[in-house]
Amino acid sequence: MKKVEIYTDGACSGNPGIGGWAAVLLYGQHRREISGGESETTNNRMELTAVIEALKKLKEPCAVTIYSDSAYIVNCFHQKWYKKWEQKGFKKNPDLWKELLALVQAHEVNFVKVKGHSDVELNNRCDELARAEVMKLKQ
Template sequence: MSNDVVVVHTDGGCRPNPGPGGWGAVLRHREHVREMYGGEPGTTSNNRMELMAPIMALEALTRRVVVHLHTDSTYVRNGITKWVLGWERNGWLTAAKQPVKNVDLWQRLQAACAQHEVEWFWVKGHSGVADNELADELATRGMQEAIAAASLGV
């Protein structure tokens, strides 16, 4: 069973927040490693980029697998493991009856998770976990490309 586990590390961010942003993901399955990154040259947020990373990683998988997904975002981990079902049940309103922020991405993440058996793990950012550090570097690359695209008006 452990051979069928895909281990994913994700990260995202933007500078300034809100502003242009980037996301990164590292996917490992047996000896195979895939690095992914992207960015948003418009105005986005750290939370949106933190959500895009696992969405893009999960959507890239071509068959149903067990995924161990590591994020340094408590927002993403708590949102998908604790809050999302209540939000959905309440018509995508928070407990304070306010619209859920980033509902489009939460729904997309929910759909991506439904295609796999996902177990979520929180990892402290910048704590020396190699694949988390690599995901951070990839997110920075995505953000730098987004900033460059924004400056060119792309």
């Protein structure tokens, strides 16, 4: 199985408000940056979208390590919150959670919590890209 590292981040100006998401995918010597935004969203939706869009770029099952500063996402998988949320019908962001859970099942995924706005270079790069998407939508 190919080993891929993915750094992700989401940003929102207002919550809800204009949002951006970004991811940096690493495989061997290859690096790919992706980003996008939405005009009316929330920070959590952007965090989820970053992970989803990154996983959608993988063309085959991979061993993936996802680095995120989102406790919402990382704790959900570490503590298996999604099981209870699934049983209760996903009260928040059901569309994104269903899509993310399906994508995670296609790969071996490990989630790692990183401290946001610290010395994690690629997390900072994702933050920069996500905020740039917000600025594009504000213009």
